[in-house]
Amino acid sequence: MGFRLTKLHFTNGFHGTLETKRATTKIGVEEGELRPYDLLQGSIAGCYYKTFLEILDKRDITIGAAELEVKGVNRREAPTTLETVDITLTLLEYPQDQVKHLRRAADLAAKYCSIYQTVSHVATITHTLVLANEE
Numbered sequence: 001m002g003f004r005l006t007k008l009h010f011t012n013g014f015h016g017t018l019e020t021k022r023a024t025t026k027i028g029v030e031e032g033e034l035r036p037y038d039l040l041q042g043s044i045a046g047c048y049y050k051t052f053l054e055i056l057d058k059r060d061i062t063i064g065a066a067e068l069e070v071k072g073v074n075r076r077e078a079p080t081t082l083e084t085v086d087i088t089l090t091l092l093e094y095p096q097d098q099v100k101h102l103r104r105a106a107d108l109a110a111k112y113c114s115i116y117q118t119v120s121h122v123a124t125i126t127h128t129l130v131l132a133n134e135e
Contacts, residue, residue, distance in 0.1 A: 040119070041070040041085070047115035048087055048127065055105040055112075063102075064093025072123075082123035090130040103129055 008027070010016035015028040018039070026033040034042075045068040056063065071086045094102060106129040110116055116125060 037072060037074075037082075040082075041072050043115050044085060044113075044119055044125075045070045045087055047113045048109050049089065051113040051116075052089065052105055052109035055108050056102075059098075059101055059105070061095060061098050061101055061105075063091055063095070066091050066093075082119065085119060085123050085125045087125065087127045088130060089127065090132060092132045094131060096134075099131060099134070102131070 005021065007019045008016055009019065015030065015033065016026070018025050018027050018034075027035070027039070029035060049066070049068055053063075067090045069088045069090075071084075071088075072082050073084045074080045075083045089106060091102065106127060110125070110127050119125060
């Protein structure tokens, strides 16, 4: 696998942009800017969800809308790394005859998501799959 290049540009203290070949976002501590832990938690959830979809694709299972929520708690002592991370994946549209496979895919996504696994070396991570309108 090739390398990934990410550039950060700062002006006036901690106000800047994070730039990749594909996108740019504001980072900082003000309204409209993402903080470092916002980016980290978004990365964990994004990787987890992408891995989940790849597993479903291998089983020819298609889902519709989904939402993810990530709650992270930092340690109080320095270094204040993440202590716990809780990921909730809510499927709003899904094939109801595939619930068993959806639950299995959620567990496998945690096992194979590289960012999830990286962060799990410093934090306890849990994941929950919620199926909207489950019968």
